[in-house]
Amino acid sequence: MPPSDVPGELLSRTQPFPTHPPAYDRQGVSIDDLIDFTPALRAEAEELVSNFRIGPIFTPPVVAETDGPYGTLMLPSTGGGATWPGGSVDPETDIFYQYSSTQVVSLGLVHDPERSDMDFIRGNPPGVPPPRRALNIRGLPLVKPPWGRISAIDLETGDILWQIAHGETPDNVRNHPDLAGLDIPRTGRAGRVGTLVTKTLLIAAETGTFTTPSGAVGAMLRAYDKATGEEVGAVYMPASVSGGAPMTYLHEGRQYIVMAIGGAGFPGELIAYRLPG
Numbered sequence: 001m002p003p004s005d006v007p008g009e010l011l012s013r014t015q016p017f018p019t020h021p022p023a024y025d026r027q028g029v030s031i032d033d034l035i036d037f038t039p040a041l042r043a044e045a046e047e048l049v050s051n052f053r054i055g056p057i058f059t060p061p062v063v064a065e066t067d068g069p070y071g072t073l074m075l076p077s078t079g080g081g082a083t084w085p086g087g088s089v090d091p092e093t094d095i096f097y098q099y100s101s102t103q104v105v106s107l108g109l110v111h112d113p114e115r116s117d118m119d120f121i122r123g124n125p126p127g128v129p130p131p132r133r134a135l136n137i138r139g140l141p142l143v144k145p146p147w148g149r150i151s152a153i154d155l156e157t158g159d160i161l162w163q164i165a166h167g168e169t170p171d172n173v174r175n176h177p178d179l180a181g182l183d184i185p186r187t188g189r190a191g192r193v194g195t196l197v198t199k200t201l202l203i204a205a206e207t208g209t210f211t212t213p214s215g216a217v218g219a220m221l222r223a224y225d226k227a228t229g230e231e232v233g234a235v236y237m238p239a240s241v242s243g244g245a246p247m248t249y250l251h252e253g254r255q256y257i258v259m260a261i262g263g264a265g266f267p268g269e270l271i272a273y274r275l276p277g
Helices: 039-049
Strands: 072-075 088-090 095-101 105-110 146-153 160-167 201-206 217-225 231-237 248-250 254-263 266-274
Touching: 039 248, 105 231, 146 201
Parallel strands: none
Antiparallel strands: 072 105, 088 095, 095 146, 146 160, 201 217, 217 231, 248 254, 254 266
């Protein structure tokens, strides 16, 4: 592995690389990971990334310098990838279902005795305004979608059986002037999402909100065929899932699904859906 150039930092010269099962989300950052909806957007992304260090997983952080590099770009982010809501396992098929985010972050280190007595802490290069180091291109994420996905993994073989983009394309992407006339598939959304597996379905709520065809702003609770990943149904939620996984229970012969939702301007609450009788 490449050594660290941070003064006083010693890293292991080697790292174990798991070869199976394969990674279910992107690891490390390369030019191929950058946004490529149009050649112009890709060119801007490459120019922005020239101010950072990029490389495979385990590429070490750098001291953030005004003239660059501003930091080391990292996928998945410091918060995941997979994060605390976890996944779900089907005990009948030994298939594991996991949501994960694809969201790039910068790891830069600075020496700041006013904030810490440590030699280095995480920070930004001095004198570089936020717009110059923001990890987006004209308001679009720096890396190409999907930005949120669900993976089905066979625990007996380690094979990834299917992957789907989970989460509707954000309004700022669907309505972006630089993407007018382009066919943008569902991009998925980065966030914290748990999954629920039933006899036939995989169920997950969306993070973030979007404008529905009826004009309502909200998110969706989606159901997928657990064998194929094909979406088989969705119901509207007035706010984003606020973390955790859906829960299901049976009461007086009727099945319910309940989850926590909330967001800006929408106080957190539990919302329950009842299946038809």
